[in-house]
Amino acid sequence: xxxxxxxxxxxxxxxxQQVTLRCSSQSGHNTVSWYQQALGQGPQFIFQYYxxxxxxxxxxxxxxxxxxxxxxxxxxxxxxxxxxxxxxxLCASSSPQVPTEAFFGQGTRLTVV
Amino acid sequence: AQRVTQPEKLLSxxxxxxxxxxxxYSYSGSPELFWYVQYSRQRLQLLLxxxxxxxxxxxxxxLNKGETSFHLKKPFAQEEDSAMYYCALSGSGYALNxxxxxxxxxxx
Numbered sequence: 460x461x462x463x464x465x466x467x468x469x470x471x472x473x474x475x476q477q478v479t480l481r482c483s484s485q486s487g488h489n490t491v492s493w494y495q496q497a498l499g500q501g502p503q504f505i506f507q508y509y510x511x512x513x514x515x516x517x518x519x520x521x522x523x524x525x526x527x528x529x530x531x532x533x534x535x536x537x538x539x540x541x542x543x544x545x546x547x548x549l550c551a552s553s554s555p556q557v558p559t560e561a562f563f564g565q566g567t568r569l570t571v572v
Numbered sequence: 573a574q575r576v577t578q579p580e581k582l583l584s585x586x587x588x589x590x591x592x593x594x595x596x597y598s599y600s601g602s603p604e605l606f607w608y609v610q611y612s613r614q615r616l617q618l619l620l621x622x623x624x625x626x627x628x629x630x631x632x633x634x635l636n637k638g639e640t641s642f643h644l645k646k647p648f649a650q651e652e653d654s655a656m657y658y659c660a661l662s663g664s665g666y667a668l669n670x671x672x673x674x675x676x677x678x679x680x
Contacts, residue, residue, distance in 0.1 A: 463615075492667070501576075501658050501670030502616070515666045549616065551668075559604050559662045563616040 461486055463552050463564035471570045472540050480535040480567045482550030490514070490558055491533040493525060494549040496566070502549055508533055537569075545571045574599050576661050578671035585649050586679055593644040593674045595633075595659030604662040605635055605642040608670070611655045619644075619657070629653070649678045 464483045472478050484491050490509045494502035504517035508527035522538040531552070537544055547568050551561035575598045585591050597603065607619040620628045622635040622642060633644045642659060656675050660668040 490666070494668075494670075499672070501660075501672045502668070504667040504669065507666050509666075515664060517667060558666060559606070559668070560618055560621065561668060562618075565615045 463550055463562050465548075465550050465564035465567050467567060468565065469568045469570075471572060474540055474542060474571055476540050477536065477538045478540060478569060480537075480548050480550075480569070482533045482535070482552075482564055484531045484533065484550075484552035485562050488552035488554050488562070489531050490553045490555065491527055491531065492551045492553070492561060493533070493535045494551065495519070496547040496549055498546070505535070540571045542571050545569060574603070574661055574663050574669045576659050576669055576671035578657075578659055578674045580674045581672070582675045582677065584677045584679065587651055588648050591646050591649040591653070591676065591678075593657050593659075593676065595642045595644065595671060597640050597642065597659075597661050599640075599661060599663050601663055605633070606660040606662070606668065607631070607633055607642075607644050608658045608660055609655050610658070616658070649676075651678050651680060654678045 466481045492507040493505040496502045505519050506516040507514045511527045524536045526534045547566045549566045550564045553561050577596045605622040609619040610616045631646045658673045659671045
């Protein structure tokens with residue numbers, strides 16, 4: 460059984476650019492959630508995908524968007540990057556049997572300069 | 573509105589001492605409560621959830637609906653318990669609402 464994997468682990472972008480982060484869910488999990496974790500804060504829910512559809516969204520602007528693919532992997536896209544977007548982005552997958560038990564990836568550290 | 577409050581940013585205890593990490597929540601319905609832990613250089617992982625009523629690594633947590641609390645307790649802290657602990661709430665069945673976390677340091 461493979462765990463949740465995210466890529467890349469780190470990246471640096473310039474303000475105004477666009478970024479795509481990737482996540483492979485754990486085997487058998489069809490639900491993927493994305494979280495943003497700013498320094499010194501707990502993770503904050505961005506959105507969740509279930510069977511390739513957005514299933515719920517937190518308080519994030521539309522420039523944060525996502526996709527889920529038939530193999531349940533997922534992407535997080537952020538347009539028009541702002542300095543405040545600098546954070547650790549966490550992906551979590553869960554099974555349909557226990558949707559609230561989230562298995563997290565190691566995260567992608569995004570720095571916007 | 574959902575809110576999770578962990579009042580202590582840092583908690584330092586001696587090995588063998590009891591430990592209690594506090595968590596208070598606000599939610600109008602019946603939430604699911606969780607404790608997640610992140611050990612150094614490891615990913616965030618589920619420690620326990622209130623509905624399972626388990627004891628994991630000696631930790632327990634009881635949901636007190638009257639006080640809207642879900643404190644995490646362990647009678648005898650170990651050095652390997654040093655980590656970042658997050659309390660989380662799920663009211664919707666999908667999103668987790670996390671507190672800011674408490675860093676537990678267990679010293680010998």
